[in-house]
Amino acid sequence: MAEASKDELLQLIKRFGAYLTFKFSSLFPTSLRNLNSRSVGAIAGFAVAIVFTWRMLRSPSGTQRRVQKRQSSASSSSGVNAQTAAAVVPSGFPSTSEDLRAQNAIDQFSHLEKPTLGQIVRRRLSEGRKVTCRLLGVILEESSPEELQKQATVRPSVLEVLLEIAKFCDLYLMERVLDDESEKKVLLALEEAGVFTSGGLVKDKVLFCSTENGRSSFVRQLEPDWHIETNTEVISQLARFIRYELLISPSKPERTAPNVFSSPSLEQFFGCV
Known part of the structure; x- marks a missing residue:
């Protein structure tokens, strides 16, 4: 103008x-x-x-x-403030109102384009469509079959991820138990947590066995794209048969095979913590 x-x-x-x-x-x-x-x-x-x-x-x-x-007079009178601002604002940062508006627009666009949990799950699973997962130490708070004789508790932090996996994948849960009462406790805990109401998981896909080898046998028969496990021996036995494996462990173990990944928890593997 x-x-x-x-x-x-x-x-x-x-x-x-x-x-x-x-x-x-x-x-x-x-x-x-x-x-x-x-x-x-x-x-x-x-x-x-x-x-x-x-x-x-x-x-x-x-x-x-x-x-x-x-402007030069104002800048000279506030030299300390200018030096402080220069130290705080990195080079390449927007310096004018127009640049700030453009940056805000980019930030808003990036926020709108943030992937959903479902998108993250599919990407992290490399579009795998069948998943088998151990219950103890992954889905349940308990870590041994002996504890399941007393109670079974679904971990609240894992529930959202579990339901999303069930929507996208053919999901099977499995565990070694010592008696029928333990099975009932596990199924009741899953039902009360709402796992069976999402439409992706049914009780028939919760499998129980009496030995660790029995769980390995389930996995090999189902031939999943991913198996999620806490036992390092089972991970090693299945590494050559399963496309991908995820070891849930509080400490980061040495990677035994290129198709074996590890994470402190299932939700952390998908960036939910």
């Missing part, structure tokens, strides 16, 4: 100058003594126009210099 206004002003000055040139061409051949009041007024008007035009053209730069002078 400023450039357009300036161009219009210059065109106006050119037209005015052409008009004055025409007038002066008829004035200068005469002698100064013969100038009448109209001629003197025209000359005076021309002089005033020149001065006014010169000031108009000079004022933006002068104003700019005054603004720059005030």
